[in-house]
Amino acid sequence: MSTRVTLAVASFVVLIVHGIVFYDQFFNRWEKHQTAYFEQARSLAKTDAERRALDQRSPRIEQIIVTQFGESRVDRCTTCHVASDDPRFQNHAQPLRTHPYSAALGDVQVNGRWERRHKFTDFGCTICHDGQGRGLESFYAHGEDIFWPDPMLGYVTQASWHTEFRPKLTGKEYMQANCAQCHTEDNFAGTPLVQRGRQLFFEKACYGCHRIEGLSNGTLGPDLSDVGKKYKINYLWEHTVNPRAFQPTSFMPKFDLSDEEIKALTVFLKSRRGINFAETALGQYRARLQQVKAEGAKQETSAMPSAMRGEQLIGERSCTACHRLGEKDGHIAPDLSYEGLIRDEDWMMAHFREPKSKIPDSIMPVFGFADADFRSISAYLKTRSTPPPFKTAEEIYKGLCARCHGEKGDGKGVTYLYLDPAPRDLTKASFMNSKPEERFLQSLKNGVPGTSMPPWERVLTDEQRRTVLTYVFETFVKEPRGQLKERKVPDKNPVAFNVDSIHRGEEIFLNRCTGCHGRKADGKGPNSLDISPRPRNLRNSFFINNVPDKRLFDSILYGVQGTAMPSWIDYGLTQNDAGDLINFIRSLNSQTALPGGEKSPTLTSQANLSQTNQEVPCLNKGNDKCK
Numbered sequence: 001m002s003t004r005v006t007l008a009v010a011s012f013v014v015l016i017v018h019g020i021v022f023y024d025q026f027f028n029r030w031e032k033h034q035t036a037y038f039e040q041a042r043s044l045a046k047t048d049a050e051r052r053a054l055d056q057r058s059p060r061i062e063q064i065i066v067t068q069f070g071e072s073r074v075d076r077c078t079t080c081h082v083a084s085d086d087p088r089f090q091n092h093a094q095p096l097r098t099h100p101y102s103a104a105l106g107d108v109q110v111n112g113r114w115e116r117r118h119k120f121t122d123f124g125c126t127i128c129h130d131g132q133g134r135g136l137e138s139f140y141a142h143g144e145d146i147f148w149p150d151p152m153l154g155y156v157t158q159a160s161w162h163t164e165f166r167p168k169l170t171g172k173e174y175m176q177a178n179c180a181q182c183h184t185e186d187n188f189a190g191t192p193l194v195q196r197g198r199q200l201f202f203e204k205a206c207y208g209c210h211r212i213e214g215l216s217n218g219t220l221g222p223d224l225s226d227v228g229k230k231y232k233i234n235y236l237w238e239h240t241v242n243p244r245a246f247q248p249t250s251f252m253p254k255f256d257l258s259d260e261e262i263k264a265l266t267v268f269l270k271s272r273r274g275i276n277f278a279e280t281a282l283g284q285y286r287a288r289l290q291q292v293k294a295e296g297a298k299q300e301t302s303a304m305p306s307a308m309r310g311e312q313l314i315g316e317r318s319c320t321a322c323h324r325l326g327e328k329d330g331h332i333a334p335d336l337s338y339e340g341l342i343r344d345e346d347w348m349m350a351h352f353r354e355p356k357s358k359i360p361d362s363i364m365p366v367f368g369f370a371d372a373d374f375r376s377i378s379a380y381l382k383t384r385s386t387p388p389p390f391k392t393a394e395e396i397y398k399g400l401c402a403r404c405h406g407e408k409g410d411g412k413g414v415t416y417l418y419l420d421p422a423p424r425d426l427t428k429a430s431f432m433n434s435k436p437e438e439r440f441l442q443s444l445k446n447g448v449p450g451t452s453m454p455p456w457e458r459v460l461t462d463e464q465r466r467t468v469l470t471y472v473f474e475t476f477v478k479e480p481r482g483q484l485k486e487r488k489v490p491d492k493n494p495v496a497f498n499v500d501s502i503h504r505g506e507e508i509f510l511n512r513c514t515g516c517h518g519r520k521a522d523g524k525g526p527n528s529l530d531i532s533p534r535p536r537n538l539r540n541s542f543f544i545n546n547v548p549d550k551r552l553f554d555s556i557l558y559g560v561q562g563t564a565m566p567s568w569i570d571y572g573l574t575q576n577d578a579g580d581l582i583n584f585i586r587s588l589n590s591q592t593a594l595p596g597g598e599k600s601p602t603l604t605s606q607a608n609l610s611q612t613n614q615e616v617p618c619l620n621k622g623n624d625k626c627k
Helices: 002-026 029-044 050-054 172-179 192-202 232-239 259-270 281-300 309-318 345-353 371-382 393-405 437-446 462-477 499-512 547-560 573-588
Strands: 062-068 073-075 108-110 113-116
Touching: 108 309, 172 192, 172 259, 192 259, 232 259, 309 371, 345 371, 393 462, 437 462, 499 573, 547 573
Parallel strands: none
Antiparallel strands: 062 073, 108 113
């Protein structure tokens, strides 16, 4: 008996499932929506002719083919939204609701009735809303499918998007990104967020790194001309909030932005689709040609250099989006408040024209301003020549040092992520107590060439530099300084600088050093991401050419305490080996021809060495990042 009951229940369940499948296949939801519309529209009809017209209609797939805006689009949205153009359904629930009218987008009232500027028969729906126009189920039509690249802007969030951001990615204002495909004019009433995002793009100096066709020519970051076509709004939002959310190695700064500013930038970037539907290709070419001519004319007519003009340019070009200057601070780049005491005009001009010419690992972009503009900015910064009124060592540290070295002295100030080499961690007693005091005083006085550590010689007196160094040791190092161990290293390299020595040094480098310092000797070896502080860039000629041989011998043979640089003397490296290595490193940074007229090594002549493409294990196990 129980078997019969079980079979009966199973048969009943199968029957129900088949019924549901049959119903879904032959009685679609869109048919029910249309039937409901016909019934309600008939009750609202005022004439018999209207009723007869409705009686003759039956559910069917409605389709609009749009060919005037880029690639052809097939839109079936009005299959469900059948009342979208019927003004009598303004208060009904979706999908039977009249599409709203908008004076901002050009809709007008004629004799008390609205007329659309964007007629559905001409524009369809997805040109403004995105979504999948061919879909007949909301999951697909609205773009909820995570594989669909264009979900409905402002109405749909996909399941793969991070939960904490989803509420911020809804709202009809996101559709402004699509309005801007045609309405490119400034201050268009229908696209205020696009306008605000464009302003922020320049206010935050994004233009310096990124290129957008017709707007900017930055080369340091990705081209954003069609970024809105490539990415969904969740990526644009999250990448703006935290550039490392999707790309852990990104060097794009994390800007201090409000949610409203992030939304404006997201909408603006989403509007960058690489095409303007309102212009032909010829029209775009002519517009670009006019822009190039205008830029050339602007550079030719730049005002004569002056400090007053320079102060104005610093505001116009958004320098404080990254730098600090007086009360304004972008919390990303070095403080320029005392630049007139730190740098001379030649240094400033060279740095403006090509930042890497002075700091090889700088992330500052190359700005294509006229030389007259650079000279004006330099002239203004030269006026920043009043020494700071600090009274105590603590005030000096907080005012000048904490920005990079951090309030806790741990090397993690507000700018540390964007500086390479990174600021020194002053809490590592193993490093701080292994170096002579005079070395630190020299760094405070003369700076560290090739890095962001500036010379404080004209900003701080000798006494102030000594007191702030004492403050660092008492506050951050804390451990007492002992007697420095005497190390047997030569003051000058005893190994002759010649081709044979350089080749021997190259072989040693490729066998022992590339895991951290990289095959190019640029500090970007396969182990470098796991090391803090990062390995030294040995192609930084400003740094290498200012370091004496004695310091290089000491670092190579005895290691650098508090870092991953091991004591290579413990691994069989001789003083002569170190001398060959130093000659090789010097040759990479030499501006003169090598002995015998040969060219500098390219790090490829020993490509057959077995270890060059392997990760080299970290040898200094005392380092907290060591693997």
